[in-house]
Amino acid sequence: MVSSTFKTRPLAAAAVLLGVAQVALAHEHHMDHIEEGHAISDDPIDSILWIHILIQTLAWGVLFPTGMVLGIIRSKWHVYVQTTGTVLAVVGYFLGHKHKGRQFAPNIHSKFVPTVMLLLILQVAMGIYLKLHLERGMHGKVRKVVVKAHGVVGKLMPVVTWVQFLFGGITAMGFCRGDHTGQCLAHFIMGSAFIGYGIVLTILLLVGQYWIKRTGRSQEFFDSLVIAAWGCVNTFTEHRWGGPWVANDLQHTSMGIIWWCAGLVGIWLSRKRDGRPKRNLIPGIVILLTGYAMSAHPQHLPLSTMVHTVFGYTLMAAGAARIIEIAFVLRDRNCISEDGTDPNSFQYLTPFLLYASGFLFMGATEEQMEILSEANVTHVSYVLILYSIAFLLFLFVNMLLHLYAVNTWTTNKSDAEAPRANGHMVNGHTRTNSGLRDAQEFELAGLISDDEDDESPVESKPRRPLPAQP
Known part of the structure; x- marks a missing residue:
């Protein structure tokens, strides 16, 4: 009651x-x-x-x-x-x-x-x-x-x-009124997309491996699908058709074209001949090429040019890190550990660089650059501040995922010297597969069921076992 x-x-x-x-x-x-x-x-x-x-x-x-x-x-x-x-x-x-x-x-x-x-x-x-x-x-x-x-x-x-x-x-x-509205929307939407992509990669890295396995698709299938869709939108929205080609219209449109072209390739390469999922490098290559294009994006102010250059280099680094991760760290596998709970330290690099890329791009609008340029703020100081904000958001997302993970996985300290569970031990203790819930679920069954005391702690909740990992 x-x-x-x-x-x-x-x-x-x-x-x-x-x-x-x-x-x-x-x-x-x-x-x-x-x-x-x-x-x-x-x-x-x-x-x-x-x-x-x-x-x-x-x-x-x-x-x-x-x-x-x-x-x-x-x-x-x-x-x-x-x-x-x-x-x-x-x-x-x-x-x-x-x-x-x-x-x-x-x-x-x-x-x-x-x-x-x-x-x-x-x-x-x-x-x-x-x-x-x-x-x-x-x-x-x-x-x-x-x-x-x-x-x-x-x-x-x-x-x-x-x-x-x-x-x-x-x-x-x-900000973002009159003639500035268009470029402002482009910066904030695309910057938010990079940050959102980084958050999704962080979730999949830390708690989402079981969900990926359950879909029967590789992660690159979903990445390439979004890339192709986004490219189609950019191809037909970056230029006002029927009017003259101005400023960076051609570069923006060509970026949209390469996104949907490469996205289709990524979708095709995401399955083996027998239909099983397969990793590929196409999303990483697209991110790298996008970073290259943005690093050479012509700007009106020297400060804006430098910020866009750093943004481009950061995005290129994210793409290169993704390629290295799949090809050399994971070697086409989904994860390093058998249960998917212990990622390699290198795997954190790509998501963070996407966070940083997003903040750099959102912080490079025309009006922001004009104010900072008039205040004699150097691009180095500004970039370091934006990287600091990216670190804070990256920390917060990791803390939330840690809170989720420690309450859906149990570590039995009394079994520290016991045989390894499935041949794998974490931090000297046996990690038991006792219930990593799907990261997409959000059903408050524990808060609304009559057979559970409202004041019962999290540790008393029953946990569903995971299927054995391949």
Whole structure:
């Protein structure tokens, strides 16, 4: 049974969120200090707005992703972390509307707020419903749908959060308006794609080998499929057909062409003659060639040229590292260890370089380069800062995956001197295959089943055995 205290707490949170949604629609923007033709006023960002930024970063960027992983591993802390994040998100929301100082014209960041808060309200409402354990009659069928929807929205939240964070940064600086919109979209979309690809590679490297094996496809099949699709889009969107070819149109379009051409080859080479999956080097080659093209991308400012050059070199390094990993480290295998839980240290290089490439590309828009150039900021200092941010995100993703992995794999310390499990030992202790769940699952069965105590620790949850690895 769920205590009445526990029931009223989320209900109160839901009531607050409903009030937030109404305020979001009625909020007025003060623009009396904004000069005509500008997106922001010349006032500095005040302390209240800085607190808003910090609180929302903590809530949406740290607590909610952590709570999502805690939900996947069926931890009792999932509800508490998500509740804390929700409270902070509401507080941060009101601070964002009560700040003084810099004023902003109507912008995408404020227009996207109702969507973000609606998702949060929906997630909280579904969580409350699941915690009430209503299973009789029609609720039995509704419950299954809500479990799936709760998982889908939970995994969608980090993506929505990333987009809103980017909108916030763009709005704070008054970027990406007028003639700058197109190149701004290209930089932020492509940069986010590189970071997203790096995160996916990190997940597959650390906890996703079983999922890849279960699909019956090689990882390069999925990589090449995305590359081919993205190339088709770029081929027909980088140039305004019917108009003159200007600036870098031809280079952008040719990059799209090589992406879909190489992607088709990668798809074809991803299977052996007998239909079994096979590794190939095509995605790594595409990344390397893209880096080469971007390193020689002509720019108007010397600072922009140098940043784009470093971005290109970083992307080339990511492609080269991927080729070396598959051909020489793995030798066409899926993983080094038999159970896929102990990657080679070299395998971390490609994902990190993709993180760094993404931040470098997002940080190289025309308006950013103009501001930094006027402030006499050297490309070396700027690149080091962007690499530092990449390291922090890489650390956070690895921490979340570690939290997931240590609660889905068990290490029996009492068996340290026992024979090796499947001939493999980790850190001197036998690593038993006792339940690595599919990294794509997000069903909070542990939080919503009647046969489980709400306060039971993670360690008491039953774990499904893994099939033996080849």
